[in-house]
Amino acid sequence: MSVEKTAREPCCSKLKMFLxxxxxxxxxxxxQGSYxxxxxxxxxxxxxxxSSLIGFIDGSFEIGNLLVIAFVSYFGAxxxxxxxxxxxCLIMAMGSFITAAPHFFQGLYKYETTISHSTAANGTESILPCLTNGSLANDNEIPTVEIQAECERAASSxxxxxxxxxxxxxxxxxTPxxxxGLSYxxxxxxxxxxxxxxxxxxxxGILGPMFGFMLGSFCAxxxxDIGAVDLDTITINHKDTRWVGAWWLGFLFTGGVMLLAGIPFWFFPKSLPKQGETETDKKSNILEGEQDRFIPDNNKHSTAPNQPAPVSMAVLAKDFLPSLKKLFSNTIYLILVCTAFVQVSGFIGMITFKPxxxxxxxGQSASRAIFLIGIMTLPAVALGIITGGFIMKKFKLKVLGATKLCIGTSLLSFxxxxxxxxxxxxxSQVAGLTVSYEGAPQVSYQKNxxxxxxxxxxxxxxxxWDPICASNGLTYASPCLAGCQTSTxxxxxxxxxxxxxxxxxxLPFANMSAVLGQCPRKSDCDYMFKFYMVVTVIGAFFSACGATPGYIVLLRSINPELKSLALGIYILIVRTLEMLSWVLFMACIPYPTCCGESCTTDCLIVKRSLQ
Structure with a gap:
């Protein structure tokens, strides 16, 4: 009596190494992307x-996808x-290095300020913010020309x-x-x-955005110009709206990580044995292959994934359009594409401009906003993805069950x-803009x-815009506009x-002094922000729960030979919709443009005061 032993998969099989x-x-x-x-x-x-141009720059990722993803998905399979x-991976690493390159071509960053840097003999600065010489009218005439010149330089950069x-x-x-990867x-x-x-x-993969946003918070x-300037002479900190962090440093680091990530893929074979396939199965497949030599071509089965038949590029190109026609005749696939349209329309602007x-x-600083996204929202997304995959495996959900799970989680996330x-x-309470100098509420866009x-x-x-915070809780646009006489x-x-x-x-005030920087928001705003973060985390969890079931529905509802093409076209359509979302966003910028015909002296200061 012989007992057939089932073959156990090695703990370090090539499939698991690929995984x-x-x-x-x-x-x-x-x-890389989250950074x-x-x-x-x-x-x-x-x-x-x-903001319209930065949206266009961020959307260039989708432009690159659109150029090649359909061909890579079909021919690459x-x-x-x-x-x-x-x-x-090599191309993505090069992209990161090119993104960081402008920093090494630019000069030092110069932020706008009216504060001088003359130092007294005792080491403390003593300036007179409120100057009495000159006329206000002349001061208002000259900046208009200067700003217009600055606008022209920015446009020509x-x-x-x-x-x-x-x-x-x-x-x-x-794109590949x-x-x-998923079809393989x-x-x-x-x-x-x-x-x-x-x-x-x-x-x-969710750990990537978590570390990406944490790196972004650190670099912010x-x-x-760290290492090139004396930081003691800088009169702004990372909470100021004029502050610019070491954005270029993170791109060098993420490019190096991507370079390392691509190395293993050069050593994997073109195909692998099917997971769980025993030696008996392999021999039977070989025997079937030998028998197929005597079977007419029109009765042969399709070639196994691990033994692909050699085909020429001309044959592949000829079969491209029929494959597309077969793919778009699948009703379930079209429904999934329409679902992607709704999801992208709702989330694309929020994801990019959430910080x-x-x-x-x-009123959060850039570094704190980025840090909170990485430390709170992304773990919820990771937990949601695990939960979705666990539910699929635990209850052995098929296509119908996975579809119901996707619909339910989408409704909760929306x-x-x-x-x-x-x-x-x-x-924010800014004297002369959002409130009057007497403390009465107002919203004014007039420079007077x-x-x-x-x-x-x-x-x-x-x-x-040189904001200072007074002891009465009001922010003043500059020390001069606050009427300050001296400084230490x-x-x-x-x-x-x-x-x-x-x-x-x-308003009650302790003294007639003020410190650099914008005043913090009211305490009720802090409470509102905490509530906002709780709702954001819950929504991210439910949204992530439907990610894995969605991919399963996509893979199980199409012809196995079209899996790579279906995923590629699906991503292509999503990227296209993202581009359309960018077009709509660029047409709905909430702030006045500070260059061109609408260039005015109060444009920049109004924009920053509302932040």
């Missing part, structure tokens, strides 16, 4: 470009998939093109990773293990997104409201004294 490599490359590309998202505000400030993924091209190159390199894994793994493997890849606290939204609505719309704070009786004789410039301290520690405008406001 580990896929986890790392998903981590690396998410690490780009976290650096949007820093890049916008460094190159002095409007017939070629050496692992090596194509390795080549894509081309260094942001490096960021655009580098990000687009990343989009080109990313998902369609070819699905071809050679057990059917019941596919959902768990995909959940594992996406979960470990470092001054952009900036937290800065402007809740409900959370709708709630966030009602969780907002009031504008910055002038009051308390600063009339100071000949202040109204085109610069140096750099970030400067304190302004004898500010006449502080006395004019009927």
């Amino acid at each position: 580990a490599a896929m986890c790392f490359v998903f981590f690396a590309k998410a690490f 780009m998202k976290s650096s949007v505000t820093q890049i916008e400030r460094r190159f002095d470009i409007p 017939k070629l050496h998939r692992p090596r194509l993924i390795g080549a894509g 081309t260094l942001w093109i490096y960021v655009f091209l580098g990000n687009m190159l990343r989009g080109v390199g990313e 990773v998902m369609p070819l 894994l699905d071809d050679f793994s057990r059917e019941e293990n596919t959902a768990l493997y995909m959940a594992l890849i996406q979960t470990l 606290k470092l001054y952009v 900036k939204f937290m800065e402007q609505i809740y 409900s959370a997104l709708l709630i966030q719309y009602f969780l907002q704070c009031d504008n 409201t910055l002038i009051s009786t308390c600063n009339m004789g100071c000949s202040c410039s109204i085109k610069h 301290g140096y750099g970030k520690d400067m304190v302004f004294h004898n500010c006449t405008c502080i006395r004019e406001a009927p």
Whole structure:
């Protein structure tokens, strides 16, 4: 009596090594992409470009995807998939290095300020913010010409093109990773293990954005020209709206990580044995192959994944359009594409500009907003992906069950997104803009409201934003506009004294002094922000729960030969919709443009005061 032993899969089989490599490359590309998202505000400030243009730059990733993803998904499925993924990783690494290149071509960052840096003999700065010489009218006439000249220089600057091209190159390199990697894994793994493997890849991939946003938070606290300037002479800190962090440093680091992630894929074979296939199965497959020599061509079965028949590029190209026609005749696939349209329309703007939204609505610094996204939202996404994959495996859900799970989680996540719309704070209290100098509420976009009786004789410039926080809780656009007479301290520690405008406001104040920086928001805004973060985390969890079931529905509802093409076309459509979303966003910029015909002296100061 003989007992047949079932073959056990080695703990370090090539399929599991490929799975580990896929986890790392998903981590690396998410690490790279999330850092780009976290650096949007820093890049916008460094190159002095409007939000519409930074949206176009960030959308260049989708442009790179659109150029090649359809061809890579179709032709790549017939070629050496692992090596194509390795080549894509190399291209993504090059894209990161090119993105960081403009920093080494630019001069030192110069932020606008009216504060001088003359130092007294005792080491403390002693300046007179409120100057009495000159006339206010002349001061208002000259800045208009100066700003127009600055606008023209910003419009003629081309260094942001490096960021655009580098990000687009990343989009080109990313195209083979998902369609070819997931189809390769699905071809050679057990059917019941596919959902768990995909959940594992996406979960470990979520660690990428977590570390990406944490790196973005760290770099945002470092001054952009770190190592090249004396930081003691800088009068702003990382909470100031003029601060620019060392955005370029993170791109060098993420590019190096991506370079390492692509190395293993150059050593994987073109095909692998099917997971769980025994030696008996292999011999039977060989015997069937020998028997197929005597079977007519029209009765032969399709070639096994691990023994692909050699085909020419001409045959592949000829079969491309019929494959597309077969793919789009699948009703379930078309429904999934329509679902992607709804999801992208709701999430694309929020994902990219979430840190900036937290800065402007809740008064958070760029580094803290990026850090909170990485430390709170992304773990919820990882837990959601694990939960979705666990539910699929635990209850052995088929296509119908996975579809119900996707619909339920999508409804819950969109409900959370709708709630966030009602969780907002009031504008910062800035004298002359959001409140009057007497403390009465107002919202003014007129430059003359910055002038009051308390600063009339100071000949202040109204085109610069040098915020100071007074003891009465009001923010003043500059020490001069606050009517401050003297100052002590140096750099970030400067304190302004004898500010006449502080006395004019009927608000309780300890003294007539003020410190550099914008005043914090009210305490109820902090409470609102905490509630906002709770709702955001819950919504991210439910949204992530439907990710793995969605991929399973996609893979199980199409012809196995079209898996790579289906994933590629699906991503292509999603990227196209993202581009359309960028077009709509660029047409709905909420702030006035500070260049061109609408260039005015009060444009920049109004924009920054509302943040």
